[in-house]
Amino acid sequence: MNTTRVTIDPSFRIAEADRQLFGSFVEHMGRCVYGGIFDPGHPEADSLGLRQDVLRLTRELGVTVVRYPGGNFVSGYRWEDGVGPTGDRPRRLDLAWKSIETNAFGLNEFMTWAQAAGVEPMMAVNLGTRGVQEACDLLEYANHPGGTYFADLRRKHGVDAPYGIRLWCLGNELDGPWQVGHKTATEYGRLAAETARAMKLIDPRISLVACGSSNRSMPTFAGWEATVLEHVYEHVDYISAHTYYDPSDGDRASILASAVDMDAFINDVVATADHVAAKHRHRRRLKISFDEWNVWYQQRLQGDLDRRGWVEAPALIEDTFTATDAVVVGDLLITLLRHADRVGVACQAQLVNVIAPIRTVSGRPAWRQSIFHPFALTSRYARGTVLRTEPDGPTHDTARYGEVSSVDLVAVHDEEPGALAVFAVNRGGDDLTLDLDLRGFPALTGAEHVALDASSESNTTNHPDRVIPQARPRPVVDAGRSSVRLRAASWNLIRYTPSRSD
16 A cells, blocks of 8 residues: 655644634625524524524534625625614615625624624725725724714614624625626726724724635736735735636546646735835735635536526535545635635635535534534644654556645644644555554543545435544554554545553
8 A cells, every 4th residue: 555654753843823714704605694694584583583593503513704795795885884783774886797796794793793703804895886985984893983974873773882893895896797796907006005994993993805806816816905005015915816616527536636727816916015015115924814614516507597587595516525525625714724824714605505615505504514514523633733744655547737745634733732643645546554653642542533434425415424533443653663554535634632641
């Protein structure tokens, strides 16, 4: 059997695993909000219409941050439509997703939901059809204590204390020609800089995310980041990155290696940001907010949009994910962790129904998709310091990415209890032995090995547990080394804990 060897040592520190890396995304798209987190009349809905089964699964998933309300939706959104008495809220055309927006759910409902879910809100402002003033109005409504028009309006709406929302996105994907209010990099950069300046005058404690490229294949990629950052670098805290990986072509070897592209994407954005920093003598190093990422069968979307008229909450891209998709998601999480020194926020898109780890149907219990499991386990055990690893082992060829390492992995050391978690993916077509040199941790013992094997199996409402992590033989540590079998095309969590002394 082929062997991949790696040395894991507590001195090979990258950075702390920021809890904000385990974010998600709730957009007014399809049935993510209506019929997802908000479903009045459902047996599990509370008096406010919030689905308690979805809330329980959100907490189990380990989500820490949720971006809201978009996404493409935010580029045409009037936030004022979603506050105040529900009966007074207008119905609007949502140009992003060709839908009717009822505005029955808005900022205050979302904040109530976020508090119940135990997540930090990440709010986006509309810089597509709106600008500086509207962003400032929203921030005043959300964060200012009182004594001003919008702060007092919030209090009139029944929310006395300010929300103190810390994370804010300056628009969404404005490099994309599909975006309502699409702009050039110069147009967006100047608007984002002016908006950032004004918002920080209202609340200097906030952190701001500038729009990076919608994906790495955009013709303006890197040039967009360079131009935007020329304008906004000193005013923002993050530059965003978005990416989705499409398994529709059936190229299994390439989709399993998708993290190779995400890794290159992060490196390219970091290099561009650091170039701007060097050029302008900025000492602060900007971080990335990877606030949209996932597997997505993208070819289905246009058909969903074309086959209907203007309706409320249509079913959009409700992809049913396979066990193979779960392995890919696990590897993308490995990549985000490996870049913990430069990726400070990450949000899997989206939380419910829309390419989501949680699915619902009317009147039935919510269930976990296959991709739920690697996210939940990584969020639970990736606590502490991310350690640099350099696997030495076999490679294989892929059509999209050329020659790639068969094994991808990252290690996280939780110093307080002395635990070590190794997240590993075997992307190749053959079983492998993972040989871990753990001599830097003299008192570890094997605790657990769980895995998901790639396959075409999926979870459904009638079979919600068809794809779940399976226990493997507990790893053994002998003279500071541990050998673990990684099955072909599998995601693995291998945990070690301190040995107990007699």
